[in-house]
Amino acid sequence: MISFLYNNPIFVWALLVSFTAGIIGGSVGPLVVVRRMSFLSGSIAHAVLAGVGLFIWLERAHHIPLPSPLFGALFAAFIAAWCLSRLQKSERLDSAIAALWASGMAIGIILLSQTPGYTTEVNNILIGNILFVGPHDLVILAILAVLTLTFITFRFQHLKLVLFDPTQAKLQGIDTEKMYTHLLFLVAISVVALVQVVGIVLVMTFLTLPALLAGIFCRHLSTMIFASIGIAMICSIAGLLLAYMLDWPAGASITICATCFYGIGKIGKSGIRTHGTLTGTRP
């Protein structure tokens, strides 16, 4: 194994990137799943294309020196998160999510159509390409991972209460709207991190599947987060190995592995339940 890793530095690099993204996605995923925000995350992910398109267009069409398109993605994700936080009380939140989803993509497509030359970054952003991630991007990802973990660690009790029972959280003096906005910004950060690995199209599955699998077996939100991070990392290793052996795209392979693991977990859990019922160990 060590010699394999030694002889494949690209694989090691891909592992480093996917592990960092896995820490972010794995820790935020359970919060998204228990708050039922999966599609909301999807709309942030798709709105990211507008930011990527804007940065590439400004750089190529107007020769404005800009940093990595990752910053454009982060910029668009934060704007999308802010818009959604303003709309959280709207009775038509689902329609607002759809509108943001579609308009973000539309802005990105228009800007990219006006950009001269061939934009390889767009394909990488849409379907993900771990090898496209540079050393600077990895540093940004690591900083985002530290920020995410720090926020969740220090605000965990309040986050849990807001997610479980917002009314009780308000009575305990917690600013629930502010906390919800912070949560949306966390989702925005994780979306940008995951876009690097699995791309916009697959980001939602990576944000939900490890958390869903962890949720099958965990009784506490804290253990669900730890398990989800672990599962996200295992899915990354399995997916990258699959991609390496079969020459498949890495992002799609990771997603397929996560889906398979979730299916096995679900079947395993119902098997345990059935066995328990038959043997009388479970009422």
Added chain:
Amino acid sequence: MSSIIAINNLWFKYGDETALQDVTLHIDQGECIGIFGPNGGGKTTLLKLLLGLLKPWKGDIRVYGETPPVADMAYVPQNFSFDRRFPITSLEVVLGGLARHRASNQIKNKQAKHALETVGMIEFASKQFGSLSGGQMQRVLVARALVSEPKILLLDEPTSCTDKKGETDLFAILSSLKPKTTIIIVTHHIDAIAPLVTRMACVHRTATIMNPQEICDHFAFGLYHPPELEKT
């Protein structure tokens, strides 16, 4: 005794729909007030206004001379909607009542276990909250309200899912809290609550204060409607 809750000429509207009109109610320290009335009469709205979850359209509410929300109030909700698969145990739910307290986790855990013991749910402490029955959930929510030893306790139909024994147990717990805690309880079980309360308020847009004996007279025939309608 001094009024710790003062509601003066309170109005509240949901859009154009008037939920409460010109409600005036003063509650003294240590009192136990029963609130009853028909569905949609504004009972839960009144509690939410007291908690500061809603803002009055007109009029004034003061709790300890301050505008709600104020600390030292706890609430047991009527309809608790949540995701049954949410990964949280009964003990963690009760700990949610101590979020604003600055004690150590060890002390908080001890207090939460004591509250669960009070409501007879200690053996369910590590059980998934979503796996409990409706009555058991209500008891855990009562424990969450009791854990912080609040000065004012608001309960919105806390026995709607419990059996007769659960109801008797809860009323015994509430009785033991008097007169240290001021209790406001919304219920349709007038006969069961009558021995516990000092006064009752019939809330049907406005509030009519009655003593428990008057209530028994009004509802002697099992009719359930506001007293002012009977007069006409």
